[in-house]
Amino acid sequence: xxxxxxxxxxxxxxxxxxxxxxxxxxxxxxxxxxxxxxxxxxxxxxxxxxxxxxxxxxxxxxxxxxxxxxxxxxxxxxxxxxxxxxxxxxxxxxxxxxxxxxxxxxxxxxxxxxxxxxxxxxxxxxxxxxxxxxxxxxxxxxxxxxxxxxxxxxxxxxxxxxxxxxxxxxxxxxxxxxxxxxxxxxxxxxxxxxxxxxxxxxxxxxxxxxxxxxxxxxxxxxxxxxxxxxxxxxxxxxxxxxxxxxxxxxxxxxxxxxxxxxxxxxxxxxxxxxxxxxxxxxxxxxxxxxxxxxxxxxxxxxxxxxxxxxxxxxxxxxxxxxxxxxxxxxxxxxxxxxxxxxxxxxxxxxxxxxxxxxxxxxxxx
Numbered sequence: 518x519x520x521x522x523x524x525x526x527x528x529x530x531x532x533x534x535x536x537x538x539x540x541x542x543x544x545x546x547x548x549x550x551x552x553x554x555x556x557x558x559x560x561x562x563x564x565x566x567x568x569x570x571x572x573x574x575x576x577x578x579x580x581x582x583x584x585x586x587x588x589x590x591x592x593x594x595x596x597x598x599x600x601x602x603x604x605x606x607x608x609x610x611x612x613x614x615x616x617x618x619x620x621x622x623x624x625x626x627x628x629x630x631x632x633x634x635x636x637x638x639x640x641x642x643x644x645x646x647x648x649x650x651x652x653x654x655x656x657x658x659x660x661x662x663x664x665x666x667x668x669x670x671x672x673x674x675x676x677x678x679x680x681x682x683x684x685x686x687x688x689x690x691x692x693x694x695x696x697x698x699x700x701x702x703x704x705x706x707x708x709x710x711x712x713x714x715x716x717x718x719x720x721x722x723x724x725x726x727x728x729x730x731x732x733x734x735x736x737x738x739x740x741x742x743x744x745x746x747x748x749x750x751x752x753x754x755x756x757x758x759x760x761x762x763x764x765x766x767x768x769x770x771x772x773x774x775x776x777x778x779x780x781x782x783x784x785x786x787x788x789x790x791x792x793x794x795x796x797x798x799x800x801x802x803x804x805x806x807x808x809x810x811x812x813x814x815x816x817x818x819x820x821x822x823x824x825x826x827x828x829x830x831x832x833x834x835x836x837x838x839x840x841x842x843x844x845x846x847x848x849x850x851x852x853x854x855x856x857x858x859x860x861x862x863x864x865x866x867x868x869x870x871x872x873x874x875x876x877x878x879x880x881x882x
Contacts, residue, residue, distance in 0.1 A: 573605075696780045
């Protein structure tokens with residue numbers, strides 16, 4: 518087994534105004550290329566023509582690039598159009614597999630991003646700067662370990678630009694004092710309750726910033742459409758949402774790091790998040806938890822730290838089953854925060870009882 522594994526890293530760029538404009542131009546070219554490819558794809562499909570994304574890319578490079586001089590402007594990496602067609606192809610692949618909806622046309626200012634490489638050559642990185650193909654040197658807000666990558670993706674979040682890429686990283690040493698198995702019950706009040714009794718409370722970042730969000734939203738609504746003041750108000754609101762998302766993700770990183778570093782087998786429940794969000798009374802609290810992100814991080818960190826992740830069946834009655842005698846409590850409601858077994862009289866915190874039942878699944882598999 519290799520001692521290295523492929524991991525991703527994402528960090529904020531420290532750009533000048535000129536560099537920000539250059540990034541926006543790259544994102545605009547990627548958006549234009551993607552939209553042209555999608556429109557042409559639809560027209561050719563209706564006409565019954567046989568084609569693939571490589572056919573579209575060849576035609577675009579041969580004819581349209583000569584027509585649109587701004588695509589070949591100085592400082593523009595030409596690989597941005599190549600990856601735009603690959604993104605379009607991937608979007609259709611996910612659609613045909615039933616993993617995503619039909620591809621939509623890209624809109625300016627929404628999920629702006631682009632991918633570039635160095636023509637197959639390795640791209641070194643390390644420290645607080647990185648040299649991008651054609652673009653040149655850009656500074657970073659934090660230092661990076663030294664390594665090489667094959668391509669980078671640059672995206673805009675609330676008027677700030679971020680760089681992300683994958684690289685081979687040495688696997689961390691596995692602790693010999695790890696707990697053999699752990700059950701993790703996810704909830705709204707307590708984000709994660711472990712079968713050992715350790716609790717990670719939900720910080721409820723959206724609720725804590727609700728007043729600020731409401732004020733910024735009101736300020737945005739009062740601005741005239743198309744005005745510079747509206748753009749500034751929109752940027753402030755986006756920055757607040759980005760701050761909330763980063764705070765939540767930071768909390769989840771700390772939780773998942775602790776769980777994966779200190780436990781050999783991890784059992785979590787498969788939550789129906791979309792179904793839970795249909796409950797209007799709990800939708801805000803559930804969306805504030807980030808259950809999907811927590812599960813995603815556990816999946817890749819389990820591989821990183823060499824532990825096993827087990828996803829319990831969605832219908833497994835972890836909360837209604839007594840962790841002592843195994844009796845199923847049929848009358849348990851959401852309001853009951855203490856589990857009282859009608860069979861053996863055992864009393865325990867509801868979430869802790871569920872996490873212990875999940876932990877037992879590790880030994881049943």
